[in-house]
Amino acid sequence: MNFELSEEQELMRDSFARFLDEQSSTVRVRAAMPSGFDAKMWREFAELGALSIRVPEDAGGLGLGLLDAALLMEEAGRTLVSGPLAETLVSARLLALLGGQDDLLSRVLAGQAVASIALHDIAQQPLQWIAGGAVAEAVIARKGDEVVLVAVGADDRRAEENLASTPLAEIALGSLPAISLGQGTQAVAQFAQAVEEWKLLIGAGLAGIGREALKLAAAYASQRKQFGQFIGQFQAISHPLADLLCEVDGGKFLVWRAIRNIADGAPEAGAAVSIAAWWNAEAAGRAVAQALHTFGGYGLTTEYDIFLYNLRAKAWPLVFGDPQLLLAEAGRRLYGSEKVALPEAGDCPIEFDLGDDARAIAAEINAFFEKNVTPQMREKFHYSWEGYNPEIHRKLAQAKLLFPGLPKEMGERGLAPYAKIAAMDAFEHQGYNTPAANVAQMVALIIHRFGSDELRKEVLSKLMAGEAIASLGYSEPGSGSDVFAAQCKATREPDGSWRIDGTKMFTSGANLASYVLMLCRTNPDVPKHKGLTMFIVPLKAEGVTIQPVYTFQDERTNITFYDGVRIPDSWRLGEVDGGVRTMSASLELEHGGGFSKVMRAMLKAAEQLCRELQRDGKPLIESTSAQSRLARSMANLWVSDVLAFRAQWTIAEKKPNHAFGPMAKLFSSEKFLTDARDLLDLTAPHSLSKRTGPAGFLNQCYRHAQGTTIYGGTSEVHRSMIAERALELPRTRA
Numbered sequence: 001m002n003f004e005l006s007e008e009q010e011l012m013r014d015s016f017a018r019f020l021d022e023q024s025s026t027v028r029v030r031a032a033m034p035s036g037f038d039a040k041m042w043r044e045f046a047e048l049g050a051l052s053i054r055v056p057e058d059a060g061g062l063g064l065g066l067l068d069a070a071l072l073m074e075e076a077g078r079t080l081v082s083g084p085l086a087e088t089l090v091s092a093r094l095l096a097l098l099g100g101q102d103d104l105l106s107r108v109l110a111g112q113a114v115a116s117i118a119l120h121d122i123a124q125q126p127l128q129w130i131a132g133g134a135v136a137e138a139v140i141a142r143k144g145d146e147v148v149l150v151a152v153g154a155d156d157r158r159a160e161e162n163l164a165s166t167p168l169a170e171i172a173l174g175s176l177p178a179i180s181l182g183q184g185t186q187a188v189a190q191f192a193q194a195v196e197e198w199k200l201l202i203g204a205g206l207a208g209i210g211r212e213a214l215k216l217a218a219a220y221a222s223q224r225k226q227f228g229q230f231i232g233q234f235q236a237i238s239h240p241l242a243d244l245l246c247e248v249d250g251g252k253f254l255v256w257r258a259i260r261n262i263a264d265g266a267p268e269a270g271a272a273v274s275i276a277a278w279w280n281a282e283a284a285g286r287a288v289a290q291a292l293h294t295f296g297g298y299g300l301t302t303e304y305d306i307f308l309y310n311l312r313a314k315a316w317p318l319v320f321g322d323p324q325l326l327l328a329e330a331g332r333r334l335y336g337s338e339k340v341a342l343p344e345a346g347d348c349p350i351e352f353d354l355g356d357d358a359r360a361i362a363a364e365i366n367a368f369f370e371k372n373v374t375p376q377m378r379e380k381f382h383y384s385w386e387g388y389n390p391e392i393h394r395k396l397a398q399a400k401l402l403f404p405g406l407p408k409e410m411g412e413r414g415l416a417p418y419a420k421i422a423a424m425d426a427f428e429h430q431g432y433n434t435p436a437a438n439v440a441q442m443v444a445l446i447i448h449r450f451g452s453d454e455l456r457k458e459v460l461s462k463l464m465a466g467e468a469i470a471s472l473g474y475s476e477p478g479s480g481s482d483v484f485a486a487q488c489k490a491t492r493e494p495d496g497s498w499r500i501d502g503t504k505m506f507t508s509g510a511n512l513a514s515y516v517l518m519l520c521r522t523n524p525d526v527p528k529h530k531g532l533t534m535f536i537v538p539l540k541a542e543g544v545t546i547q548p549v550y551t552f553q554d555e556r557t558n559i560t561f562y563d564g565v566r567i568p569d570s571w572r573l574g575e576v577d578g579g580v581r582t583m584s585a586s587l588e589l590e591h592g593g594g595f596s597k598v599m600r601a602m603l604k605a606a607e608q609l610c611r612e613l614q615r616d617g618k619p620l621i622e623s624t625s626a627q628s629r630l631a632r633s634m635a636n637l638w639v640s641d642v643l644a645f646r647a648q649w650t651i652a653e654k655k656p657n658h659a660f661g662p663m664a665k666l667f668s669s670e671k672f673l674t675d676a677r678d679l680l681d682l683t684a685p686h687s688l689s690k691r692t693g694p695a696g697f698l699n700q701c702y703r704h705a706q707g708t709t710i711y712g713g714t715s716e717v718h719r720s721m722i723a724e725r726a727l728e729l730p731r732t733r734a
């Protein structure tokens, strides 16, 4: 896995970014309005090589790859570049590949002439809106099975006053003089590649626009006060920005992912391009609107720059037409028979593969399940504690497969980070991602770090052998999200032992476990997070009562009561009143995962149902609407994947981490829920049934998804973390 650019790419991006910061400042962008074209900047940008990056070296270009061009476009979006950059990059490449236009090409690369592209076949649509058409002396177009260069005279280049003051023109290309650049399958394929490249580049540019708009909004919300506080402290302001940050970052990585797909020749690559373009048009459109709203009335004034982002985010993609067409296109590419020619990717250091060690451990886990798990056992698998099977648990421990996150010093395998991720993914793939193993692993690590010899001998050994499991006793009736407000009391007895009194809510697995990891109040007279201590409490001890609490997810949890429960001091973990520090040790097991695996399984079930169900005399999956909705779920799944990959890579490589784990969790749980709802609708009324098979599974996903936005920290708490750590907004929780 790799999210790091090559050194050359970093250098290239930095040098373009520096240039654009100076030459495409918002002052310059405003000065270039209303034509939307800054000729001086354009020439200097060309001198820097910006316009030649996709032209092969033998044609006088830099011969760089798609990712390089996407990086350039992100910077151009961030700085609202005043010129038709995406159109120029693809036109220049086409001119070079099709040949015969050396003079025009060299003038385009020097920034002395502009060439643009017509995105639709002019045989069918002879009159078209052309980005950069107001300044372009030539437009490359497809005309049936021919690719032509249309010469646009000064009189035909009539600038259209437009939403975002871009150099847009509506041109009657069909009636202007044109010369043929090529004919037949190859030429048409090369043209199609250029259009696909344009989609990716516009997607990247929009990600840049969206990210910068969110940055401006966050900065404003951190200094504007109303009602005596910074407006960024209102969650109604900060939370939508946090959601949009996930979407905008996700959009940028969708472009990178599509490039990786193209480089790998992946069958989904064509759909990945359409989805990247559609997603970024949507995400940037919403991000800039929310950003503008953050400025209140000032956002409407031309004094502030935010309106520039707002308008450009619309202008860039809409030249193609309604972005929903791109989603429908993705649907046809995923579920219909549409094929498309894709551009050459070039160098792409971005990699989502976890590597050979990861594959090996996943194969070992899969083989374990093959050998040890019967179909009857499988029938009882469940994503919750309900799926716990003591026999499988013990055998996994014996095979040293139960605790992939634990180090060698604990007698475990000490897997490298990506192998750990693969192991957890493999359990999920098998449908055996029981929290019993994950919590046992976390409790084991805490006991190993902070426990007494007695606790290690008595409890740790049993956890490690897979003979016992432990529950988590954090939540209480009065404190859930505000976990450090716990009131369950631990009082020191004269003989040094502890007496536990109180109630824990949602103590999942307490009916199956031998122990509970408890967060108890040991000092009520200090700030809440300073008066907590962690203990291990045996659930069979006198004074413990366990009562079931049932959920509509077929998942039992419990309320546990502790009435004068006595435990020795040796069952304490960490310092007295140091509970928060002890608890944070478990954070190093953070997986940064999210819910992609179950989302993928849900989408597969929906696809299967859409193939089986008939609508209007044909399989549902053949309808445009079903294809679009499935494609939208696919997009959410891919963004969930890339956000999780980034979080995992950041943790594994110890890179600066700006709430990437919370972003992966928030985004995937929320989309799991919206997609579960939509796919349930799409396949109704069959989806209402709990019968075994895809309908029953969809039905279960709909119920499961609700919980994912609550446990492990609610979506609201995650939004706050993202707002604070990734957008640097002020804290909203006491």
Ligand SMILES: Cc1cc2nc3c(=O)[nH]c(=O)nc-3n(C[C@H](O)[C@H](O)[C@H](O)COP(=O)(O)OP(=O)(O)OC[C@H]3O[C@@H](n4cnc5c(N)ncnc54)[C@H](O)[C@@H]3O)c2cc1C
Pocket (backbone or CB within 6 Å): 235, 471, 472, 473, 474, 475, 479, 480, 481, 482, 505, 506, 507, 508, 509, 551, 555, 557, 707, 710, 711, 712, 713, 714, 715, 716, 717, 720, 732, 733
């Ligand atoms: C099936 C299930 C299993 C669970 N298992 C366990 C377990 O094993 N061990 C354990 O300790 N806990 C467990 N939990 C508890 C879980 O962690 C909590 O439910 C969760 O942290 C939320 O707490 P709460 O339910 O008290 O809701 P609250 O914290 O009361 O939240 C109610 C609503 O208010 C919102 N809210 C709260 N604070 C803020 C804020 N600062 N800003 C904005 N909105 C806010 C929340 O997002 C939520 O929408 C489980 C829960 C469930 C449902």
